[in-house]
Amino acid sequence: MRKVFVPLLAVAGFIFMTAPIMIAQAPYESTMGLVQKIFYFHMPPAMLMLLSAIFCGVISAIYLIRKRPVYDWIAYAAAELTVLYGALAMVTGPLWARKAWGVWWIWDARLTMSLLLWMVFVSYLLLRRYGGPGSETLAAGLALFGMATSPFVYLSVNIWRTIHPLTSVVPTLPVDFAFPLWYAFTGFLLLYIALMTLRVRIEEQRALVDQLYLESEE
Amino acid sequence: MKKLLLIVLLLANTLLVAQEPQSEFVPVKEVPASEQLPSAPLVITAYAFVWLAFAVYAWTMWRKLGKVEQELGALSAQISKPRTPRGDGGTRP
Numbered sequence: 001m002r003k004v005f006v007p008l009l010a011v012a013g014f015i016f017m018t019a020p021i022m023i024a025q026a027p028y029e030s031t032m033g034l035v036q037k038i039f040y041f042h043m044p045p046a047m048l049m050l051l052s053a054i055f056c057g058v059i060s061a062i063y064l065i066r067k068r069p070v071y072d073w074i075a076y077a078a079a080e081l082t083v084l085y086g087a088l089a090m091v092t093g094p095l096w097a098r099k100a101w102g103v104w105w106i107w108d109a110r111l112t113m114s115l116l117l118w119m120v121f122v123s124y125l126l127l128r129r130y131g132g133p134g135s136e137t138l139a140a141g142l143a144l145f146g147m148a149t150s151p152f153v154y155l156s157v158n159i160w161r162t163i164h165p166l167t168s169v170v171p172t173l174p175v176d177f178a179f180p181l182w183y184a185f186t187g188f189l190l191l192y193i194a195l196m197t198l199r200v201r202i203e204e205q206r207a208l209v210d211q212l213y214l215e216s217e218e
Numbered sequence: 219m220k221k222l223l224l225i226v227l228l229l230a231n232t233l234l235v236a237q238e239p240q241s242e243f244v245p246v247k248e249v250p251a252s253e254q255l256p257s258a259p260l261v262i263t264a265y266a267f268v269w270l271a272f273a274v275y276a277w278t279m280w281r282k283l284g285k286v287e288q289e290l291g292a293l294s295a296q297i298s299k300p301r302t303p304r305g306d307g308g309t310r311p
Binding site: 038199 | 255257258260261263264265267268269271272275276279280282283286287289290293294296297
């Protein structure tokens with residue numbers, strides 16, 4: 001675990017330290033000015049929240065079919081990271097919106113659906129924490145529901161009338177904007193993988209502890 | 219009771235009449251400086267929150283892993299320890 005975790009954390013840490021320099025050198029957006037710089041730390045966690053929700057759903061489906069604990073550990077870790085990355089997006093978004101839109105929050109399709117998706121994974125964690133034995137199967141079902149919601153969150157800006165930027169903004173970004181964005185995204189992604197290995201390791205060790213307790217009782 | 223209600227209504231009406239209504243909106247080219255929301259604190263708060271959240275999460279997980287590994291070590295040592303016979307010389311049931 002340390003072989004993977006430490007180098008990943010080191011590279012991610014380096015990217016996080018150097019990203020603000022690149023972001024500072026990126027041009028200002030014409031209508032929003034300085035506050036648009038939040039975008040570089042808002043879009044990557046928001047995108048990773050969606051990807052993590054889908055990943056959690058896929059792994060949960062595999063767990064429901066094969067019933068191997070390792071898939072449950074990965075799904076649990078992915079759900080926790082979905083909540084963490086979602087929280088980052090939910091906090092940085094309103095800070096940007098306050099200046100750009102004049103309000104902290106608006107019950108717009110993208111924002112409302114993102115909040116619902118985030119709450120689905122919060123309920124996943126609550127179920128795992130307080131659900132008792134067998135909650136892992138119920139939680140896996142909940143993760144499938146979360147996964148099914150994710151594409152709607154992404155496409156909501158194109159389907160419904162909204163003030164949130166459309167999905168076409170990111171693919172058409174000029175290089176000056178795109179480079180720092182994808183650089184920051186790489187940092188967020190590497191940190192995601194590093195935290196995932198750490199979280200899975202904890203679950204693996206916990207399972208070993210439980211097994212040893214059972215053995216000592218026999 | 220009716221009289222009291224009438225007095226209250228009349229007083230409220232007098233207050234409303236006394237207020238000077240705005241007769242026009244005056245346009246300006248730029249929002250006054252006192253009304254402008256500075257961007258820098260919002261940007262700094264967003265970046266600081268992200269770093270802080272990651273630091274707190276990683277630290278919490280690292281501590282959890284340390285505790286579980288410690289528990290695992292103690293349990294393994296306890297299990298691998300040879301079982302000592304009972305002091306009274308009797309056998310286990």
